Amino acid sequence: MRFASLRVRQDVVGVVVDGDSAYQLPSALSVGDLVRLGLDRALEIGTDALSGPAIELDASALVLPYKPPSVRDFVTFESHVEGVRKSIDDAVGVPEAWYDNPTFYFTNPHALYGPGEAIPRPATCRALDFEMEVGVVLGRDGSDLTEDEARDAVFGYTIVNDWSARDLQSREMKVGLGPAKGKDFATSIGPWIVTADELAPYLTDDGHLDLDCRVHVNDELVGHDRLSHMHWTFAQMIAYASRDSVVLAGDLLASGTTGGGGCLAELWGRNGSQTPPPLEDGDVVRIDVEGLGSLVGSPVARR
Template structure:
């Protein structure tokens, strides 16, 4: 199933199931996060009920999509694509390649759950940044919480997946990480999720290696700047959950980002071909990221003071494939 969180003019957020171009709404007051807490059974029951007896049926073009999960308790962002690590290592001047430590465990950092944007929202350039970038990722959403989860049991804790664009102020990021801490301000202004949460069972026919045999693509102003395959991840989501839950908890609604795919950001271009390879993002630029089966996010970059909030007029939309 494909779940969305949506709103119409003057209304509060609603949750629905996408069927073709129609949204079948659940009861008012139901949230996606509130349907989590088990291995997905509650969510599927709610979705089946909405398809059978919806509280409202709306056309996709008549609503404003929010992030499927606007309020995740935490967002952990990993770094699991080898080609991305190699390219950004070159940017950092590490000619010797990928650090051996990277292969030992799926490293992550906590990013800002308050910075989550939806697929219709403008993306502001963070204050003080002149080297703005995007990052194409796929996020897993935890449905069933737990502690010290073994990788062999971890996949039943994942309820579904959605696109994630981790916007990055590279100049701020590089400066703060020079003191061996961060990233923090380089990452915490915007994080786009959406357009839909696709339940894990929908993707099973495409299962391959560490992930799924599905294409990934990123473009700036309509020009493709990078492509990859989702199953080129070095670490699996099960390994990510095992590492994240070691000695602590993951909870329902937690978001685990895959990290940037190969070719999924401008920083790789800069690392491989120099700073002239591509301009950094500027107000007015449009970034489009896509993953087969999960859809497309198209976001307009704006100056920090020009961003409209998520109840304002949509400047860019989303596409579902």
């Protein structure tokens, strides 16, 4: 099933999306409420909702699907690490420690944008970038989860665009504490959450999701990769995040940027110049992921 949030007149309602129609969830339940109830109960409620009156789906009325309590962003694509390190840090290769565990950082859960929303760029940013990612949504709480338990904790998946101010990021990461203001201004997610059962046919024998991922800027293809090129599975990422810690239902864990031009900085590192150029206000970034749909966003000047 596909669960989304839809603006209907003056209200935002949780819906099940089926083709070109949407069906409102009962009892004013939000998508976030469904996630906290867990996948099995959510599928029951969604099935009941499909027997109700249909609402014509207007894609422009889709908003942020839900508000995760936390957002962890991983870095799981080796080719992305190689290209971006060259671009941001003028470093060569992949750090040996990268292979030890699926590294992540926390980004800002209060600066989230839904499908089609304009993205206010940082006022001093002159090297704005997108990042093509897929996020896993947890459907239960846990601590010190095994990989099997982590796999069972998956509620569904959504597309993530981790917008990045590369010039700010390059400067502040010299301190050694992470990207901070280079990242925390905006993350787009959507257009909906696709439940885990829908994507089961795409699972490989080693637990990866094999999805085709493409990103266009102003309708020109810039990046193309397969999600199965992740070095770790989502189950491994969830288990690691929960180690000596706690994960909650609704937490969003992003794959990190794909290779193959999943962001401009990777290409800058490989090309030795800012080619293609940084994003300008009004540029339209569209991420298409097999089985998940399309997520569109466009930067604008911050007012």
